[in-house]
Amino acid sequence: MTDIQELLLSRIRDVPDHPKPGVVFKDITPLLADPAAFAALTEALAEISLRHGATRVVGLEARGFILAAPVAIRAGLGFVPVRKAGKLPGATLRQAYDLEYGTAEIEVHAEDLTPEDRVMVIDDVLATGGTAAASLELVRRAGAQVAGVAVLMELGFLDGRAKLTQELGGAPLEALLTV
Numbered sequence: 432m433t434d435i436q437e438l439l440l441s442r443i444r445d446v447p448d449h450p451k452p453g454v455v456f457k458d459i460t461p462l463l464a465d466p467a468a469f470a471a472l473t474e475a476l477a478e479i480s481l482r483h484g485a486t487r488v489v490g491l492e493a494r495g496f497i498l499a500a501p502v503a504i505r506a507g508l509g510f511v512p513v514r515k516a517g518k519l520p521g522a523t524l525r526q527a528y529d530l531e532y533g534t535a536e537i538e539v540h541a542e543d544l545t546p547e548d549r550v551m552v553i554d555d556v557l558a559t560g561g562t563a564a565a566s567l568e569l570v571r572r573a574g575a576q577v578a579g580v581a582v583l584m585e586l587g588f589l590d591g592r593a594k595l596t597q598e599l600g601g602a603p604l605e606a607l608l609t610v
């Protein structure tokens with residue numbers, strides 16, 4: 432494990448049985464409160480985005496926003512929010528998906544993603560892969576290209592990676608940490 436991975440891992444708190452029994456919640460708030468760790472995370476995700484030729488960064492509400500917005504600025508790329516359904520005011524594309532602990536719907540402004548865009552989807556945790564898969568589906572339906580998915584932490588035992596294989600279409604899934 433690299434020094435940066437050790438730093439990031441040391442700042443993620445395991446919270447058993449949240450938000451429901453049986454789930455070990457990966458809480459990133461200690462990492463966000465540590466400026467060196469947050470900066471290292473931003474730098475790593477920006478490097479991944481640029482290395483894969485992204486022109487836009489998509490952040491997934493809510494925790495994905497916190498990571499993707501500084502990454503977009505650091506990498507000099509536009510930021511596009513994917514929001515929980517009902518929040519965006521303009522014409523949207525909408526996608527339903529399953530979570531480790533429920534179901535939800537997400538939306539993106541249709542005009543924010545064009546066929547010229549190469550999109551890096553950024554989030555904190557990849558669990559079942561439902562959120563990332565739905566986001567990639569939105570990117571594809573908008574006609575944009577997929578540069579990849581980059582997450583802070585992949586929960587390997589839930590095998591979200593397998594769920595994304597088809598949606599990624601050969602694009603990379605990069606996780607800074609896998610547990």
Ligand SMILES: O=P(O)(O)OC[C@H]1O[C@H](OP(=O)(O)OP(=O)(O)O)[C@H](O)[C@@H]1O
Pocket residue numbers: 491492493494495529530531535554555556557558559560561562563591
């Ligand atoms: O791989 P999956 O099983 O889809 O789970 C991962 C998603 O779950 C969490 O978000 P959540 O929907 O809990 O929302 P939040 O960011 O608003 O806390 C997390 O931030 C990811 O977006």
Ligand SMILES: Nc1ncnc2[nH]cnc12
Pocket residue numbers: 454455456457458531532556558559
């Ligand atoms: N175990 C978990 N910890 C944090 N975020 C999550 N999103 C889905 N599963 C999660």
